[in-house]
Amino acid sequence: MDINLALVLLLAPFLGFLANIFLGKSLGKNISGAIGTIAVVVSFAMSLFFFLQINQTGQPISIHLFDWIAISNFNIEFGFLLDQLSLLWLLFVTGIGSLIHLYSISYMHDDEKMHKFFAYLNLFVFFMITLVMGSNLLIMFIGWEGVGLCSYLLIGFWYKNQNYNDAAKKAFIMNRIGDLGFLVGIFIIGFMFNTLDFATLKATILAGNNLDAYWIAAAGLALFIGASGKSAQIPLYTWLPDAMAGPTPVSALIHAATMVTAGIFMITRLNFLFDLAPAIQDIIAVIGAITSLVAATIGLVQNDIKKVLAYSTVSQLGLMFLALGLGAYEIAVFHVITHAFFKACLFLGSGSVIHALHHEQDMRKMGGLRKAMPITFITMLISSLAISGIFPLSGFWSKDEILMTAYHQSPVLWVIGSLASILTAFYMFRLMYLTFFKEFRGSEEQKHHLHESPALLTFPLIVLAILAAIGGLISLPGHSWLNHYLEPLFSKAHEAHHLGTTEYMLMAIATVGALLGIGIAYAKYIKQAQVPEEDEKITGFSKVLYNKYYVDEVYEAIIVKPINLLSRFFRDYIETALASIVFGFGKAANELSFQGKKLQNGSIGFYLFAFVIGFCAIVSYLILAQKKF
Amino acid sequence: MDSVLNQIGIENYIFLSVALFCIGVFGVLYRRNAIIVFMSIEIMLNAVNLLFVAFSTYHQDAQGQVFVFFSMAVAAAEVAVGLAILVAIFRNLGSIDVANLKNLKG
Numbered sequence: 001m002d003i004n005l006a007l008v009l010l011l012a013p014f015l016g017f018l019a020n021i022f023l024g025k026s027l028g029k030n031i032s033g034a035i036g037t038i039a040v041v042v043s044f045a046m047s048l049f050f051f052l053q054i055n056q057t058g059q060p061i062s063i064h065l066f067d068w069i070a071i072s073n074f075n076i077e078f079g080f081l082l083d084q085l086s087l088l089w090l091l092f093v094t095g096i097g098s099l100i101h102l103y104s105i106s107y108m109h110d111d112e113k114m115h116k117f118f119a120y121l122n123l124f125v126f127f128m129i130t131l132v133m134g135s136n137l138l139i140m141f142i143g144w145e146g147v148g149l150c151s152y153l154l155i156g157f158w159y160k161n162q163n164y165n166d167a168a169k170k171a172f173i174m175n176r177i178g179d180l181g182f183l184v185g186i187f188i189i190g191f192m193f194n195t196l197d198f199a200t201l202k203a204t205i206l207a208g209n210n211l212d213a214y215w216i217a218a219a220g221l222a223l224f225i226g227a228s229g230k231s232a233q234i235p236l237y238t239w240l241p242d243a244m245a246g247p248t249p250v251s252a253l254i255h256a257a258t259m260v261t262a263g264i265f266m267i268t269r270l271n272f273l274f275d276l277a278p279a280i281q282d283i284i285a286v287i288g289a290i291t292s293l294v295a296a297t298i299g300l301v302q303n304d305i306k307k308v309l310a311y312s313t314v315s316q317l318g319l320m321f322l323a324l325g326l327g328a329y330e331i332a333v334f335h336v337i338t339h340a341f342f343k344a345c346l347f348l349g350s351g352s353v354i355h356a357l358h359h360e361q362d363m364r365k366m367g368g369l370r371k372a373m374p375i376t377f378i379t380m381l382i383s384s385l386a387i388s389g390i391f392p393l394s395g396f397w398s399k400d401e402i403l404m405t406a407y408h409q410s411p412v413l414w415v416i417g418s419l420a421s422i423l424t425a426f427y428m429f430r431l432m433y434l435t436f437f438k439e440f441r442g443s444e445e446q447k448h449h450l451h452e453s454p455a456l457l458t459f460p461l462i463v464l465a466i467l468a469a470i471g472g473l474i475s476l477p478g479h480s481w482l483n484h485y486l487e488p489l490f491s492k493a494h495e496a497h498h499l500g501t502t503e504y505m506l507m508a509i510a511t512v513g514a515l516l517g518i519g520i521a522y523a524k525y526i527k528q529a530q531v532p533e534e535d536e537k538i539t540g541f542s543k544v545l546y547n548k549y550y551v552d553e554v555y556e557a558i559i560v561k562p563i564n565l566l567s568r569f570f571r572d573y574i575e576t577a578l579a580s581i582v583f584g585f586g587k588a589a590n591e592l593s594f595q596g597k598k599l600q601n602g603s604i605g606f607y608l609f610a611f612v613i614g615f616c617a618i619v620s621y622l623i624l625a626q627k628k629f
Numbered sequence: 630m631d632s633v634l635n636q637i638g639i640e641n642y643i644f645l646s647v648a649l650f651c652i653g654v655f656g657v658l659y660r661r662n663a664i665i666v667f668m669s670i671e672i673m674l675n676a677v678n679l680l681f682v683a684f685s686t687y688h689q690d691a692q693g694q695v696f697v698f699f700s701m702a703v704a705a706a707e708v709a710v711g712l713a714i715l716v717a718i719f720r721n722l723g724s725i726d727v728a729n730l731k732n733l734k735g
């Protein structure tokens with residue numbers, strides 16, 4: 001029973017993919033979209049069913065399909081694990097996925113390749129479910145690669161634009177670098193423990209056998225590199241902002257809410273391993289904190305509405321990694337969930353704006369949309385308040401938990417995290433003010449066409465805004481349903497923060513910081529009515545920020561160029577040398593046969609002569625050889 | 630059994646056979662008339678046959694003689710085919726000089 005339902009959960013999006021890719025064109029846009037959406041809704045219903053079941057019983061369901069790879073005592077089974085963590089992920093992947101599919105029906109309606117879009121989205125959901133449900137690292141890796149592929153396909157969905165193709169390739173290659181780290185981590189774990197199965201691994205590690213600290217640290221580092229590729233951490237984060245080339249629903253689903261949290265999922269899944277490598281945890285925390293600050297500073301000056309949100313995503317992911325590094329896995333998970341709500345809402349809201357303005361993404365050409373698009377405005381406002389950490393919206397609770405944990409363990413990291421949060425509040429409200437307040441700055445024609453988006457676009461926005469508002473309820477300090485729910489996963493029990501004076505003070509500081517950020521944005525963009533300058537006029541430090549610290553250029557100079565030089569060297573010299581050797585053999589054979597051809601002159605007398613000589617030679621040789629012995 | 634072999638001696642048979650064979654070889658190498666070449670080949674063949682028979686008697690083993698029968702039968706067949714080819718060549722070229730047969734070079 002459970003097996004069948006779990007297979008339905010897994011395969012529904014895959015069937016949706018098959019139907020859309022092979023029949024989609026002939027079915028028409030509406031049916032194609034409906035199939036895609038229903039496939040994910042079915043998965044969501046199944047996830048909900050299992051979730052309610054496990055919430056009651058607390059018993060993980062493990063499903064063994066067949067033995068996949070069996071080599072002497074090393075056995076990898078093909079199976080799935082539905083435990084607290086995977087179900088939580090499944091719920092919001094399929095839940096938000098359903099909403100975004102619904103949204104896409106309207107958003108992509110003018111696109112001629114809509115069936116393909118839904119096919120890719122379904123395939124993505126399928127791989128994401130595989131990633132989350134896999135009972136061992138290798139199945140997780142299948143999903144991991146699959147979502148990377150779908151991300152590539154969807155970023156480059158409008159493949160006629162070469163820039164978009166480049167962005168897609170960049171995302172794919174950067175991810176491949178991380179994937180190599182992940183793979184190395186899997187190999188080390190397989191080598192150390194002879195198993196890749198999560199349950200067995202946990203039992204082995206908790207039993208404390210075969211533990212070599214160096215190898216554990218190596219595995220942890222390799223896995224973290226994998227996670228930092230997928231979840232856009234320094235130094236592999238540059239692909240995520242470029243990934244905004246894809247259609248906006250894709251940005252919302254893949255590059256904000258679900259796929260980029262895969263790294264956090266993986267580290268949480270293997271928390272027992274990371275607990276044993278404190279040095280790696282420190283690295284994770286520091287990298288997370290730095291990423292969150294760096295990305296937030298870049299976000300301050302971006303003018304593309306989606307770029308701001310993209311850097312905001314990188315920054316928030318950094319905060320999650322900070323929590324992971326501090327060992328507060330359940331808080332990271334909490335922030336993943338609240339972030340999925342408000343960031344998906346923000347992206348879909350920006351999609352609604354872009355839709356209304358006919359694919360205008362530059363905030364300098366927006367403004368005053370509040371009146372024309374009230375629903376989009378209110379939902380985005382709620383989400384912006386949530387991401388800024390304003391009481392009592394969801395972001396307040398999750399971000400505050402992270403900062404509190406950081407404060408108790410390392411005040412420096414707390415300062416960095418708090419700074420990033422203040423900047424977040426600033427750039428989010430910069431976005432809001434520039435987009436929705438003051439006068440409209442676009443063309444007259446756009447102004448004429450301004451309209452609120454249709455219900456299919458606003459419905460997901462409303463649902464997500466409500467979730468972004470109340471999402472914090474799942475883990476209130478002192479009474480945390482989430483912590484209790486996730487307890488079986490963690491080797492160490494994490495105590496909830498007792499609400500003392502320090503905690504209230506920290507909350508106050510965070511709130512004041514957020515209000516400060518909003519206030520500065522208000523002063524700058526409402527009171528002084530500033531509009532960001534044209535690209536050429538940006539100078540000084542803003543220019544450095546606007547150009548993203550020139551990281552892309554630096555990568556170009558220190559990695560891409562040398563590799564190109566090296567490949568050119570190989571092409572021009574090494575390949576030529578090898579080719580001349582290979583061709584040399586051919587030429588020699590040709591020359592020899594040309595000479596040999598002269599022997600065949602057609603004269604029978606000559607043939608016979610040669611024959612006799614040869615025969616005599618053989619006979620004399622045999623006689624001589626016989627004498628010898 | 631006081632046979633011819635014992636009176637003459639096996640060595641002489643070998644010498645004769647080798648001499649015949651060499652004559653055949655030189656005939657093949659130096660003559661240009663295809664029929665003479667053909668005859669020379671027959672001489673070589675029969676030199677070998679002679680040796681076969683001589684050793685067969687020497688060893689008191691009938692196998693060699695049986696073999697020679699086969700060999701002669703095959704030689705006869707070969708002669709038939711060979712002569713037929715020569716006739717065909719003569720009809721085409723009007724000569725059976727092997728030096729002229731250079732078209733076979735391909």
